[in-house]
Amino acid sequence: MEDRRIQKTKSAILEAFISLILEKDIPKITVSEIARRANIDRKTFYLHYDTTDAVIHEFIKNQVDELIDMLELKDFFNNIFDVSILFQALNILMEKNINLYRHIANSSLYNFLSEEIKKVIKTSFWENLRARVNISPQVFDLYAEFYSAGTMAVYLKWLRKEVAVSEDQLSQIAGNATYYGFQQFIPRNV
Structure with a gap:
């Protein structure tokens, strides 16, 4: 202490x-x-x-630790496909200083922070799902990368105000995209 x-x-x-x-x-x-x-x-x-880099690293570590704590509290790691839990935790974290996060999202200089959050999502996949699925580690890694990168891309797009949807709508869209992909929009032949 x-x-x-x-x-x-x-x-x-x-x-x-x-x-x-x-x-x-x-x-x-x-x-x-x-x-x-x-x-x-x-x-x-x-x-x-x-150095100032040490301050940056502590800032990132604090944000990632706080995000992990919130995700654990909301049982995200046992419900990894419930994207709404992830978005709710991100929203709570970012509400404290939304202007900072919007600024970060709009500058490529701050990609390191979104990369760290993406690593948290991907690592949680690896730790919680790897033993439960029967695919090669290489294929699993690609799926985890796809999910985590997609989640971050959607959230960054929202932070940049490139889409006009509410936080709840964003969570719903991301969840549906994760579970159903484009299949939900393709008419079924009877």
Whole structure:
């Protein structure tokens, strides 16, 4: 357990970093700017982080850990095909700072975050379904990649405001696409 002062300083650094992301691209954010915004000196910054990249990695880790905690709480890993659980957890996570996530979704500089979330989805497939299906690991990996990449692509499209649907509609569409694909739209010959 970290000392409260350490937690408070790290929290101030992360908050400063997040506020700067909304103003400029990550490569242009400096330690001096973060320190100034966090109301600390550079020396204090370096007591907690070696570089701005270390702040980025902690930010990603915190977000992914929070997402995993929510998914576990909602029993997603035992209901892996219930995409609505994933979307609800993502919505709760992102509601805290939707402007940040919309900004991230609209910039290719932040692909690392969506890649990390995609890894969580794919890893959960591997850990929870691999033993239950009778296909080769290579084929399984392709299915897991397809599902996780598709889920992230749909969500990013929504964050970028490229589609005008509600969060609930988005969850429903993604779930139907996962379960039924295009087959649901093809008329059946009687």
